[in-house]
Amino acid sequence: MIDEEKLEILVEGAKYDVSCSSSGSRRTNVKGGIGNGAVSGICHSFTPDGRCISLLKILMSNDCIYDCEYCPNKRSADVRRARLTPDEVCELVINFYKRNYIEGLFLSSAVFDSPDKTMELLYETVLKLRKVYNFNGYIHLKGIPHADSAIVMKAARLADRMSYNIELPSEQSLKLLAPQKTKQSLLLPMKGLNGAIEYDKQNKVRRGKVLPAGQTTQMIIGASPESDGQILRLTEALYNNMKLKRVYYSSYVPVVKSNKLPTVGAGLLREHRLYQADWLIRFYGFNVSEICEEGENLSPEYDPKCAWALRNMHLFPVEINTAPLEMLLRVPGIGAKSAYRITETRRFCALDFDNLAKMRIVLKRAKHFITCKGKFYGSDSYTQVKCSLMLAAGGANEQLSMFSETSTAVSALTGEL
Amino acid sequence: MKIFVTDGTVTAFFTAVFDAYREKNCVITSDTRVQLSFDSEVIHVVGEREKNKRVQNAVYKCDRQAVDDIVLALRSGDPSKEQTAFEYLKKLLEIKSPISKMLSLPQVIDFNETVRRVTLEAHRLKGLLRFMESREGVLYAPYSPDNDITDLLMPHFAARYNSERFVIHDVKRKIAGMYDGHEWITGYAGEAEIYLSEYEQAFKNLWKKYYNSVNIKERPHIKQMKGYMPVRYWKFLPEKNGK
Ligand code: SF4
Numbered sequence: 001m002i003d004e005e006k007l008e009i010l011v012e013g014a015k016y017d018v019s020c021s022s023s024g025s026r027r028t029n030v031k032g033g034i035g036n037g038a039v040s041g042i043c044h045s046f047t048p049d050g051r052c053i054s055l056l057k058i059l060m061s062n063d064c065i066y067d068c069e070y071c072p073n074k075r076s077a078d079v080r081r082a083r084l085t086p087d088e089v090c091e092l093v094i095n096f097y098k099r100n101y102i103e104g105l106f107l108s109s110a111v112f113d114s115p116d117k118t119m120e121l122l123y124e125t126v127l128k129l130r131k132v133y134n135f136n137g138y139i140h141l142k143g144i145p146h147a148d149s150a151i152v153m154k155a156a157r158l159a160d161r162m163s164y165n166i167e168l169p170s171e172q173s174l175k176l177l178a179p180q181k182t183k184q185s186l187l188l189p190m191k192g193l194n195g196a197i198e199y200d201k202q203n204k205v206r207r208g209k210v211l212p213a214g215q216t217t218q219m220i221i222g223a224s225p226e227s228d229g230q231i232l233r234l235t236e237a238l239y240n241n242m243k244l245k246r247v248y249y250s251s252y253v254p255v256v257k258s259n260k261l262p263t264v265g266a267g268l269l270r271e272h273r274l275y276q277a278d279w280l281i282r283f284y285g286f287n288v289s290e291i292c293e294e295g296e297n298l299s300p301e302y303d304p305k306c307a308w309a310l311r312n313m314h315l316f317p318v319e320i321n322t323a324p325l326e327m328l329l330r331v332p333g334i335g336a337k338s339a340y341r342i343t344e345t346r347r348f349c350a351l352d353f354d355n356l357a358k359m360r361i362v363l364k365r366a367k368h369f370i371t372c373k374g375k376f377y378g379s380d381s382y383t384q385v386k387c388s389l390m391l392a393a394g395g396a397n398e399q400l401s402m403f404s405e406t407s408t409a410v411s412a413l414t415g416e417l
Numbered sequence: 418m419k420i421f422v423t424d425g426t427v428t429a430f431f432t433a434v435f436d437a438y439r440e441k442n443c444v445i446t447s448d449t450r451v452q453l454s455f456d457s458e459v460i461h462v463v464g465e466r467e468k469n470k471r472v473q474n475a476v477y478k479c480d481r482q483a484v485d486d487i488v489l490a491l492r493s494g495d496p497s498k499e500q501t502a503f504e505y506l507k508k509l510l511e512i513k514s515p516i517s518k519m520l521s522l523p524q525v526i527d528f529n530e531t532v533r534r535v536t537l538e539a540h541r542l543k544g545l546l547r548f549m550e551s552r553e554g555v556l557y558a559p560y561s562p563d564n565d566i567t568d569l570l571m572p573h574f575a576a577r578y579n580s581e582r583f584v585i586h587d588v589k590r591k592i593a594g595m596y597d598g599h600e601w602i603t604g605y606a607g608e609a610e611i612y613l614s615e616y617e618q619a620f621k622n623l624w625k626k627y628y629n630s631v632n633i634k635e636r637p638h639i640k641q642m643k644g645y646m647p648v649r650y651w652k653f654l655p656e657k658n659g660k
Contacts, residue, residue: 001619004626011630032580044544045656046646047631050638054544057631095620096627098556098581099548100574137577253635268636345520355521 002088009082013062013073014108016250027136027160027212035097035104035137037160037213042103055106055140056096060084060121064110068167068178070223072255073110083112086125090133097137104138104160105129111144119147123155130158138213145185149192153210156193161213161245164190166238169231173224176260190215190242197243214245221274222266223252229294232277236288239281249274273298280304283336284329306332306389309369313385316369317376321350332389333365353377365389418457419443423499427488428464430499434506435468436460445503448496476506480515490531494563501527538562539569545650546570548583549621550614556583557611560653567594571601584609621655628656 027037043052061083062073072079089107096102107125111118122141129135141155143164156162164186168174171183196210217238219231235247251266277298280286284305291304299307309316309332318327320342328339338361345351345359353372356363368378368385379385421437423429425447433445444451453459476483483506490502505528509516519525548556556578567587571594574583578596585594586609593606651657 001616002623004623007623007626008630011627015631015633029576029579034578034580036577038543040540042540042544043645045628045654046642047628047633048639048642049633049636050641050645051633052645053628053631056627092623095616096624098550098578099620099624100544100546100558101624101627103544253633265635341520344518348519349521351521358523358526359520360526 002084002092005080006082006084007058007092009080010059010062010084011057013110014057014059014106016253016255027138029136030134033134033136034094035135037136037138038103044100044102054103055138056093056102056104057106058084058089058092058108060089060107060109060118060125061112062110063112065113066111066178066180068181069258069260070177070220070252070256074256077256086121086128089125090129090135093129093137094133094135097135102137104140106140106142108142109144115144115146116148116151119144119151119155123151123158126155126158140213143189143193145181145189147189149189152189152193153196156196156210157208159211161216162193162211163216163218165218166234167218167220168224169219169221169226169234170224173226177224186217187242190217190244194242215242216244216246216248218248218250221249221251221271223261227295228270228274228277228297229288229292231274232281232288232292233294235278236281247278249278269300270298273300273304277304280308285326301390303332305330306365310386310389313382317371317378318369319374320356320370320372321346323370331366331369333362333369338362418454420451420453420457420459421445421462422449422451422459423447423462424464425491426464427491428466428469429462430487430491430502431469431472432465433462433499434472434503435465436462437503438472438507445499446496447499450496472506475510479509479513480517482515482517483509486517486528486532489535490528492535492565492569493531494565495531495534498531501531504528535564535566535569538564539566541650542566542570543573545646545654546574546585547653547655549611549617552612552614554582554614556581557586557609558584558653559586559588559609560650561589562587563649565590565592567592567603570594571596571603575601621660625656 029036041054043054045053047053062079063081063083064071064073064075067074067076071077089105093102093105097104107122109118109122122144126139126141129139139159140161140163141159143152143162145164166186167178167181174181174183193211193215197214200209219234221231231249238244238247249271251268251271252262253265254261254263277291280291281288286308290308292298298304302310309330318331320328325339325343328334328342329336334342341359341361342351342356345355350373353363353375356372365388368388370378379388419437419440419442421433421443423433423445429447430445437443437445473484476487487502487506490498495501504524508522508524516522516525517529542560542562546558546560548558550556565587567585570585574585575596580598582598583596586606587593591605591607592603593609594601594603
């Protein structure tokens, strides 16, 4: 059994990776095996920072030969080092899983010895977990840049999800802050994996599919000068070209001192706004160009949907009883669930303002953008609307209410609007 | 006013509906602590197979999903759950086609909310339930949910731990679900005596270490943590109860 200090070192090194979701895999258990995947994802605990614990997030080793500027595990850092054996990881996973502490494993690693060696050991661990320990729960593997693509592919046949982290939103920043990683060393494997996933899809492969829960990536926000507009354009390209399931944003926390890095963190609000914009792109049919100009940042005062609506007041108000679903989704304050409930309910009767209130649809913001049976309850004054939008969404306090519908809260990081 | 008091079973509920359906002013409840007013008349309902079946059939004819939903609502810990289900059922029989999406009806809103709370808690507990391992290798999870959800959790864990033996124990209702590696049953269970595996405390400690290490201290957000993981569940969480 591993000792607590080793665990602490290897968890401390992994915790800034934000992808915690365990959803999207329907892996079924086999007789004599342990574990399965839940499509909707399950949170097993929440830490005092408000994040969900779903996976055991741990590094195989924190002993790195690379020297990424922002990383506490970089070669030049003077920190405690530790490494696990595949069996140590397996034992921990199985015992945590049996007690229902976790939904699965998120295994990552610093690059020790060489990229191939590191990837090889990650693969060996996953192979053992699946074949020797008969584990059928969720496994998310971090991809190691520059590792042999054949090993990567073997690992991808056993894992549910893999991620190559983009880390920094531009090539220049990568050069400056993560000199051993290149854009190509991150994008090529992503492309290769996407090719394999697409192949399985086209050929209707059922057993032993490559990465049933797809690929994700992560970017550090605020360690380098890129604007939100640039970041979101990169995001959109990754969704379109690499078919990523999620792009995660991690606002920079200054844990390492360096003159190449800012001394203050990027703050949660910026990260939150990016998730909201990301949500609009993925689910509400927005284009990046509607949300944010290339060189600009998202507005801190309003969420990106409000900001868009304020720029497009000529499209409002819309009649709640006749507006198409796509338009309802664009009304500030009306989320996917509310929009769906409205379209379902209005089939039976025309809705008035009272009905909406009884359906628990929050109207504080929405009332300025809708009519109910032709009646308008909002304000005609643009400044009044702006003011009430700002008050309804109160900066940092807004976060809990954004996420307060726990029934859908698979991850605290969705940015649902 | 007539008060129909059931024993909390599904059969008794539908039987009570049969008897109460034509009454103008009445209440169905399984809560024996109901407040009686001076003009109330208490009627104890015993489940009857025939009445149960007839009401269920009538409901099924209006909406195939409704019986299942009502059974879910009856798992609620809310003392007025029978009345909520009764109001919903009456409305359904009046309209004679599915009403679950008619969100302008207060009966539907209340009923859906009751069902939602039950399914929400079941979903939450799939994550928050904690097992410990006994000396014999049986996994044991005591808990105290708001709603009667043990039957809802059993299939999930039976699929997940299909070659383990485990017990999920609702210590408040004294109900246990047991899985022997092949099939599961639920039944009465008062006290449970358990001898823990010699590794149990060590894994608990590793888990607590994990919990504390993975937290980012610079970014406290206690309110959000408590929103997702209400304090009433902490008693059984090793990372929260200090054991
Ligand atoms: S590769 Fe870079 S980011 Fe990853 S552990 Fe090594 S130094 Fe840190």
